[in-house]
Amino acid sequence: MSAGTQERGRAAWVVTLCWIAVILDGFDLVVLGALIPTLTGGDAPFMTGAEATFAATIGLVGMMVGALSIGIATDRIGRRRALIWAVAAFSLLTALCGLAQTPAQLSFFRFLAGIGLGGCLPTAIAMVTEFSRGQAGRAATRVMTGYHVGAVATAVLALILLPVTGWRGMFWAGALPGLVVVPLMMRHLAESPAYLLAQGRRSEAEAVARAHGIALAAPDTGAPRASIRTLFEPARLRTTLAIWVTSFMGLLLVYALNSWLPALMVAADYGLERGLWLLLLLNAGAVTGLLAAGQVGDRIGLRRAATLWFVAGAVLLALLSWKMPVALLYPVVFLTGCFVFSAQVLVYAFTAARFPAGIRATAIGMAAGVGRLGAIAGPLIGGTLVSMGIGHPWGFYVFALVGLLGAVALGCAGRGKE
Structure with a gap:
């Protein structure tokens, strides 16, 4: 060998x-x-x-x-x-x-x-x-x-x-x-x-x-030590806050859709069984989207790819607010999974590429931790809208707005190497 x-x-x-x-x-x-x-x-x-x-x-x-x-x-x-x-x-x-x-x-x-x-x-x-x-x-x-x-x-x-x-x-x-x-x-x-x-x-x-x-990085005596404080240094503050807001929005969408998509589809009169199949299709789309997103991100830049993914996800979520034929619904849900779920992962990849190796796990951990607040908020928002009887179409309008906010937030990140 x-x-x-x-x-x-x-x-x-x-x-x-x-x-x-x-x-x-x-x-x-x-x-x-x-x-x-x-x-x-x-x-x-x-x-x-x-x-x-x-x-x-x-x-x-x-x-x-x-x-x-x-x-x-x-x-x-x-x-x-x-x-x-x-x-x-x-x-x-x-x-x-x-x-x-x-x-x-x-x-x-x-x-x-x-x-x-x-x-x-x-x-x-x-x-x-x-x-x-x-x-x-x-x-x-x-x-x-x-x-x-x-x-x-x-x-x-x-x-x-x-x-x-x-x-x-x-x-x-x-x-x-x-x-x-x-x-x-x-x-x-x-x-x-x-x-x-x-x-x-x-x-x-x-x-x-x-x-x-793998290549070993040259020694950097000025490299930051692992500390939350380093994420708030002037050169990193803008990017840190942009990533946190985007991660919050991304995980809000992931957990809200995984928790409430069947109920939203029932509210749209598609039926419970079809709603469960759509949930499976959403996650199948996520796997496909992840395989494509990484290649696109490495080619055009991770921040640009993640921003485009959030915008595309927002457009698709808005489309789901309309009652459409089943033959069109399935591909739209599949594409929604492709873009919405992989957008959040591109945020993690962007974080990993943007921060130095010495604080990389700290930066990703904080992004994921703040994002978990969105994971808690998403199901609560979805459940509230469904319980109020306005899950469809307003739930999809709300989630589309969340996707756009994620794109805007990431666009505000500071410039730097990816």
């Missing part, structure tokens, strides 16, 4: 393991929504609808806390260690969700699991960006396909397991892959050369870079 082949193989291990971690994040996105009818239904429901709403919300709060805290920790304790501990922690806590005896216990375990899950995303993106050999856009978008692969797989898994194992088995099935992948991470996941350089461990950084066939 040639040296080049060995290097590509080692780099592939890093990307694959990060991709699996993101798949588990996608599982968490869908699992509780898939289980709520079982948890709240039947002759002896495990929890009420209000308790289920609280459990779903507190899990998102945990993910916000995890993104804000672990993203910073990765630049301090090392990205390899942070990712391994995050995957191990949320896998164990997801298994404990399957053992919960009360709604309060389930909510508590969901919150703690969310902390680990929230830390996975910024760490995984920072890792694959560094090991991507100069293709930051493609690396970030490809690894984020795992998010929607996990969402689709969870829906399919629920159809298979729920009749056999009940809701507890779904949580255990979600925990098992993480527990299996942790030993593989310990064996095959390399440490970030940028982190090693920042710690003064240059010989180790050079060894990792050689083994994985």
Whole structure:
């Protein structure tokens, strides 16, 4: 085996393991929504609808806390260690969700699991960006396909397991892959050369870079240390705030549509069964869009691509406010998934490319953490509009406006290298 082949193989291990971690994040996105009818239904429901709403919300709060805290920790304790501990922690806590005896216990375990899950995303993106050999856009978008692969797989898994194992088995099935992948991470996941350089461990950084066939950045004695404060320095403040606003808008759309698209389609008289198929089609479009978005971003610039993606998503969301033939509805929903969901990932890729390696995970973590506020707000906005009986068409008008605001915000980011 040639040296080049060995290097590509080692780099592939890093990307694959990060991709699996993101798949588990996608599982968490869908699992509780898939289980709520079982948890709240039947002759002896495990929890009420209000308790289920609280459990779903507190899990998102945990993910916000995890993104804000672990993203910073990765630049301090090392990205390899942070990712391994995050995957191990949320896998164990997801298994404990399957053992919960009360709604309060389930909510508590969901919150703690969310902390680990929230830390996975910024760490995984920072890792694959560094090991991507100069293709930051493609690396970030490809690894984020795992998010929607996990969402689709969870829906399919629920159809298979729920009749056999009940809701507890779904949580255990979600925990098992993480527990299996942790030993593989310990064996095959390399440490970030940028982190090693920042710690003064240059010989180790050079060894990792050689083994994985990536270029090692020249030492920069003036490089910033990992700190939230560095994101607010005058040269970075404008870009930081623009990314935060855009991330808020992007995740608001992702979670609102994943939570309420079937209900919005029912309100438009398309029917519940068709609404569920449209939800699946939306996520299938997301995977396709991610594969295209990274290549476009690397070719025309990540900020320009993300801005165009938000504008296109806004136009498509506005189109969905009109009652249209089913033959036209399916491709429009598919394209909506292509643009809306991959727009948010382009924001992460832009963040990874714009900030120096020493604070990259901190910058992505803060963007994801602020974005989680949008993830909480999106389902609440969608639910409010549906409960008021104006989900269609006004829900789509509101979401189209959110997409335009995301495009405007990103357009305000400062100039710099991508």
